[in-house]
Amino acid sequence: MSDETVKLKGADIDIDLPLLGGSMGPKVIDVRKLYKETGYFTYDPGYTSTASCESAITYIDGDEGILLYRGYPIEQLAAQSNFMEVCYLLLFGGLPNQAEYDQFVSDITYHTMVHEQLMQFYNGFRRDAHPMAIMVGVVGALAAFYHDSTDISDPHQRRVASYRLIAKMPTLAAMAYKYSNGQPFIYPRNDLNYAANFLQMAFAVPCEEYQTRETLARAMDLVFTLHADHEQNASTSTVRLAGSSGANPFACIAAGIACLWGPAHGGANEACLKMLAEIGTADRIPLYVEKAKDKSDPFRLMGFGHRVYKNFDPRAKVLRTAAHDVLDELGINEPLFEVAMELERIALEDDYFIEKRLYPNVDFYSGVILKALGFPTEMFTVLFALARTAGWISQWNEMISDPVQKIGRPRQLFTGPTQREYVAINKRS
Numbered sequence: 001m002s003d004e005t006v007k008l009k010g011a012d013i014d015i016d017l018p019l020l021g022g023s024m025g026p027k028v029i030d031v032r033k034l035y036k037e038t039g040y041f042t043y044d045p046g047y048t049s050t051a052s053c054e055s056a057i058t059y060i061d062g063d064e065g066i067l068l069y070r071g072y073p074i075e076q077l078a079a080q081s082n083f084m085e086v087c088y089l090l091l092f093g094g095l096p097n098q099a100e101y102d103q104f105v106s107d108i109t110y111h112t113m114v115h116e117q118l119m120q121f122y123n124g125f126r127r128d129a130h131p132m133a134i135m136v137g138v139v140g141a142l143a144a145f146y147h148d149s150t151d152i153s154d155p156h157q158r159r160v161a162s163y164r165l166i167a168k169m170p171t172l173a174a175m176a177y178k179y180s181n182g183q184p185f186i187y188p189r190n191d192l193n194y195a196a197n198f199l200q201m202a203f204a205v206p207c208e209e210y211q212t213r214e215t216l217a218r219a220m221d222l223v224f225t226l227h228a229d230h231e232q233n234a235s236t237s238t239v240r241l242a243g244s245s246g247a248n249p250f251a252c253i254a255a256g257i258a259c260l261w262g263p264a265h266g267g268a269n270e271a272c273l274k275m276l277a278e279i280g281t282a283d284r285i286p287l288y289v290e291k292a293k294d295k296s297d298p299f300r301l302m303g304f305g306h307r308v309y310k311n312f313d314p315r316a317k318v319l320r321t322a323a324h325d326v327l328d329e330l331g332i333n334e335p336l337f338e339v340a341m342e343l344e345r346i347a348l349e350d351d352y353f354i355e356k357r358l359y360p361n362v363d364f365y366s367g368v369i370l371k372a373l374g375f376p377t378e379m380f381t382v383l384f385a386l387a388r389t390a391g392w393i394s395q396w397n398e399m400i401s402d403p404v405q406k407i408g409r410p411r412q413l414f415t416g417p418t419q420r421e422y423v424a425i426n427k428r429s
Contacts, residue, residue, distance in 0.1 A: 013038050024059050041411040053240060054402065057090060057394055058231045062308040067315065069229060070094065078318040083224040083387075084108065084194055087166055090229055090394040111167035112188035112197065114175075115145045122179045131176040131382045132261045138172050139165075140254035150248040152400055161249040162393045169386045170194065174201035177379055195221035198386075203374060215329040216373060219322045223366050226315040227384055229391025230308075235259040235266065239392045240399050241408040249396055256392045257385045266381040269367035272303035273336075273377045276367075281335050282342045293352055303364030304347055305357065312359045319365035320344075326372045340368050 004019040006029050015037055018030040028051045031042055044050045059068040067074040070089050077086055081095075088096045088104050096104060121138050142164070143150055149161035175185050178201075186201045196217040204210035230236070238259040242252040260266035279288050291299040306313050327337055344360050347353040370380050399405050 008034075013040070022054075023056075025061070035411075041413075043413050047237075047410075052232060052237065052408075053399065053405065055232070055395065055398060056093070057398060058229045058391070060231050060308055062306070065312050065314050067230075074226065074314050075318060078222055078225055078315075081225070082193075083221050083228070083390075086225050086228050087390040090390050091162060091397065107163050108167045108194070109190050111164050112171050112190075114168050114171050118142075118145060119175070119185060122175060125179070127180065127182065129180070131173075131180060131379055132257065132385070134176045134179070135172065135382055135385060136254050136258050136261070138176075139169075139257055140251055142168070143248045143250040146250070150250070152243075152246060152248065158249070158397055158400065162397060165249065165253055165389050165393050169389045170198040171201060173379075173382050173386045174198060176382060177202050177375070180376075180378075193217070193221075195224060199373070213329065215325055219326045219369050220373065222318060222322050223369060223383065224387040224390075226318060226362060227366070227387035229388070229394065233265070234262070235388065236392060236395050239396055243396045243399050244405060244408045246407075249393065252396055253389060253392055256388070260385050260388065261381060266384045268302065269363040269370070269384070270377045270380045272363050272367040273371055273380070275302040276336050276339050276343075279339050279343075282338050285339065285342055285346065289346060289350070301343075301347075301358070303367065304353070304360055306361045313361040315362040316360055316365055319362055319369065320360070323365045323368045323372075326369050330372055332372055337368065337372065340364070 004021075004027075005016040006019050008015050008017055015034075017034065019027050020030050021027045035041055042050070057070060059071075060066065069077060069086060070093055072089065072095075077089075081089075084105050085095065085101060087108070088101065118138065118141065121141055122134065125134050125137075146161070146164060149157045149164060151157045171188055178185050184206060186204045186206075188197050188201060192200060192212065196212040199212055199217060199220055200210045232240075235256040239252045239256040242255040243249070247255075263271060279285060288299065288301070291297045292301045327341075344364070347358060347360055353359070367377075367380060370383060371377070375383065
């Protein structure tokens with residue numbers, strides 16, 4: 001807490017507002033007493049200049065291209081850690097020792113199965129249902145099966161719910177994929193790590209043994225790690241807002257999934273692949289680059305630049321290497337990937353892209369990786385939700401434990417009609 005204040009003066013206002021500073025990042029003006037003392041609200045569409053909470057989980061500096069999970073640079077975690085350790089870090093605030101790590105992995109592993117009756121939910125969906133629609137439904141339905149972990153006032157139940165969500169999300173996601181292509185559900189295997197287990201649930205079939213390739217499992221683990229949390233974005237804010245009402249954790253995560261489904265948020269890597277398919281072949285790239293540079297043309301290059309990062313997206317640097325490793329491992333000869341690699345080369349060398357800082361972002365490389373692994377584009381956002389569950393549930397736990405947190409209640413600038421008198425229908429002109 002700082003003793004600094006900011007004076008707000010003008011019209012009939014003359015007050016001092018507290019200035020609060022965190023451990024990193026911009027200071028914030030505390031406006032909690034503004035309405036009480038002045039009768040005015042603040043106006044901030046999209047809350048882009050408003051801190052809605054206090055958090056110690058993730059820090060972003062978009063200008064410098066910095067992303068920290070609990071203080072640890074994402075580059076270090078991607079190179080030296082794994083998704084399970086990152087989940088522990090996000091949940092508990094520090095890296096585990098060996099005993100803590102082993103116990104955590106064991107707990108998650110033995111929660112990966114889902115209730116058999118839950119499988120019947122899938123049969124209620126059409127085969128061509130979007131997998132995100134399925135995920136919103138089945139994740140919310142977990143509250144109907146696990147009554148022993150919905151009391152948010154009980155720390156033990158909160159922990160059990162957190163473990164269940166992280167553990168069962170890959171199983172539910174793989175089942176959504178299997179349902180869409182008519183293949184039987186594959187049970188999780190306790191002898192595989194988190195990423196490898198997910199890949200076998202997604203791609204194994206009962207009639208033959210499935211062998212997980214280390215390069216592909218590592219790439220999948222990296223995708224999960226790099227998408228685990230990203231500060232107070234739209235879906236995370238949705239989870240917090242839903243949780244502020246006291247809703248159970250399964251409902252809150254389902255709300256986050258619904259928000260993530262939006263093309264402006266979680267659907268960016270899917271949009272990137274559709275763009276690559278539209279370009280078609282590498283020889284057509286110059287045409288589309290010119291279209292992108294033309295302000296009068298509605299075409300936009302998807303997967304380049306980022307709303308937050310004004311420098312190179314630190315996650316993209318990591319996935320760039322992984323994307324090339326996956327393509328080399330699989331030896332795929334497909335025009336779409338040729339387009340992606342040539343577009344990447346141009347973006348890193350073209351003065352226009354460099355000047356505008358339109359670097360390939362995490363969506364560009366994750367889209368390439370997921371497509372190469374064999375996932376259809378409609379599954380991309382599902383995998384995003386799978387990874388982000390770790391961050392969502394960590395943010396939810398932090399919010400529940402925050403004594404300052406209140407139920408979310410944004411204000412508005414009302415522009416509708418003033419009070420009117422009701423007129424009977426036979427007297428209206």
